[in-house]
Amino acid sequence: MTSVNREKIASAVLIVGVFVLWEVACLLFGISDLVLPRPSQVIVTLWERWPALMPHAVQTLYTTLLGFALGVSAGVLIGLLIGSSRLAYNVAFPLLVGFSSIPKVAVVPIFVLWFGSGTVPAVLTSMIISVFPVVVNMATGLATTEPELEDVLRTLKASKRDILLNVGLPRAMPYFFASLKVAVTLSFVGTVISETVASNRGVGNMMLLASSNFNVPLVFAGLFILAGLGVALYVGFSLIERRVTGWANRKTDFAAG
Amino acid sequence: MFLKNSTPAETIALTTPAEPVKPGAVYPVIEFERVTVRYGKDAGATQALAESSFHIDKGDFIALVGPSGCGKSTILKLVGGLIQASDGHVFVARREVGAADVRIGMAFQNPTLLPWLNIRDNVMLPLKIARPFRDEWRSKRKGEYRDRADALLESVGLRDFGEKYPWQLSGGMQQRASLCRALIHDPTLLLLDEPFGALDQFTREELWATLQALWMERRPTVLLVTHDLRESAFLANRIMVMSARPGRILMDERVDFARPRTLETTYQPEFTSLTQSLRNLIVAARGGMAGHP
Numbered sequence: 260m261t262s263v264n265r266e267k268i269a270s271a272v273l274i275v276g277v278f279v280l281w282e283v284a285c286l287l288f289g290i291s292d293l294v295l296p297r298p299s300q301v302i303v304t305l306w307e308r309w310p311a312l313m314p315h316a317v318q319t320l321y322t323t324l325l326g327f328a329l330g331v332s333a334g335v336l337i338g339l340l341i342g343s344s345r346l347a348y349n350v351a352f353p354l355l356v357g358f359s360s361i362p363k364v365a366v367v368p369i370f371v372l373w374f375g376s377g378t379v380p381a382v383l384t385s386m387i388i389s390v391f392p393v394v395v396n397m398a399t400g401l402a403t404t405e406p407e408l409e410d411v412l413r414t415l416k417a418s419k420r421d422i423l424l425n426v427g428l429p430r431a432m433p434y435f436f437a438s439l440k441v442a443v444t445l446s447f448v449g450t451v452i453s454e455t456v457a458s459n460r461g462v463g464n465m466m467l468l469a470s471s472n473f474n475v476p477l478v479f480a481g482l483f484i485l486a487g488l489g490v491a492l493y494v495g496f497s498l499i500e501r502r503v504t505g506w507a508n509r510k511t512d513f514a515a516g
Numbered sequence: 517m518f519l520k521n522s523t524p525a526e527t528i529a530l531t532t533p534a535e536p537v538k539p540g541a542v543y544p545v546i547e548f549e550r551v552t553v554r555y556g557k558d559a560g561a562t563q564a565l566a567e568s569s570f571h572i573d574k575g576d577f578i579a580l581v582g583p584s585g586c587g588k589s590t591i592l593k594l595v596g597g598l599i600q601a602s603d604g605h606v607f608v609a610r611r612e613v614g615a616a617d618v619r620i621g622m623a624f625q626n627p628t629l630l631p632w633l634n635i636r637d638n639v640m641l642p643l644k645i646a647r648p649f650r651d652e653w654r655s656k657r658k659g660e661y662r663d664r665a666d667a668l669l670e671s672v673g674l675r676d677f678g679e680k681y682p683w684q685l686s687g688g689m690q691q692r693a694s695l696c697r698a699l700i701h702d703p704t705l706l707l708l709d710e711p712f713g714a715l716d717q718f719t720r721e722e723l724w725a726t727l728q729a730l731w732m733e734r735r736p737t738v739l740l741v742t743h744d745l746r747e748s749a750f751l752a753n754r755i756m757v758m759s760a761r762p763g764r765i766l767m768d769e770r771v772d773f774a775r776p777r778t779l780e781t782t783y784q785p786e787f788t789s790l791t792q793s794l795r796n797l798i799v800a801a802r803g804g805m806a807g808h809p
Binding site for chain 2: 405410411412413414415416417421426430432504506507
């Protein structure tokens, strides 16, 4: 218990330390805030401009979560289809790898072309970027289910649906949550890229405008917001993950609770 | 009735279910008609089971013994509907496997407990899946079904482990839990694939008695695959000895020691001479691996 606490304290100290180091380095070397603003400047900007920043943050969060939700839903469905049969898995996997290796940034102009600028391309980019990790992990989780575990159900005359619900899905859950944590971070990337290219709202757009005005502390304020949102969602999913798939990590506190 | 004492010529006609099962009538619950099983295809195929025909009566206790890799587990998997015969027919309760209206309980060589469920939920799994229990799963899983699982766990010495997860238990304890899972839905056909293999001698002998008591009370048809000749002679009414791969049945013998058998039984000269003759047969079968087909 104490060793876990010690690790947590060490992590916090490291985070604070990085910021302090950054602050001190800026002061020491006299770095202009046009190049690299000090963290204290960024935080002050964040505080002073919050009423104007908040709508952007809300827009980005909303777009990301919508895209993420769509992406995960689509990913789970496709993953189920591909993962539930070995044939489908082997046949579809090369195509999937091909798709997932396309840099998703490159499709933003296409979405803008199709749907105009604004929220829609941002949601779509966020969606498409978060689909693939989910598909690949769901499919792998299902396809690697031990046949012995399925046999247990098959002797009980279980239907395909029973097997999926009672063995396939629970077995795939650790894979699914691992992919969620990747997907939610990527999802932010997608939104921000799209907002930067074609939108008049959102943190990405705000940062673009701020940088064209050489308001570098404001640009960094945007970064801080993105980091904060990203971390919050990551932590959220980690907490759910620990509750749902603790069995896979053999956590002693999971067994007790 | 051609069902009893049927000759091969008559039973070949049995490709479709013949007459309906009469309640109370003794009929073979398992029928193998010239069953062959090959794994793999064409040239690379290994034959696991050579053309085998036999019948097993309802309520009988069969032990399958033989050298390892001789197709004992293959027979269990055929009956459980997990694999299909390459040639021939397997009937369970006079229907093709799968269509049969028989509740099957199966315990595998490995405990195969689901790691995301605690021990009690693992044991209750068949009640969630198998008919007719699944229809009442929602209303009974916190009451009757749960009590049933706990009672069964207690009978194998796992009373305090219902809340634990499989990985928190030793191999032998997991195996006992897996045995509970095979029994909880009161199966009429019990398929046991070396269920006591991972247990120590004392636990094993205790569980023999438990299994015998259970069989005498509920009279399921039991098919037990085992390496332990004393186990087969202690538990079974009928022992089938199989040859080395491709497996075929070398000897089919009834065991008539009075029930309930006790550990005393195992020290009687008849018992010892039975296990000894089984042993000689299997040693010969292993030695004959290269020479005879």
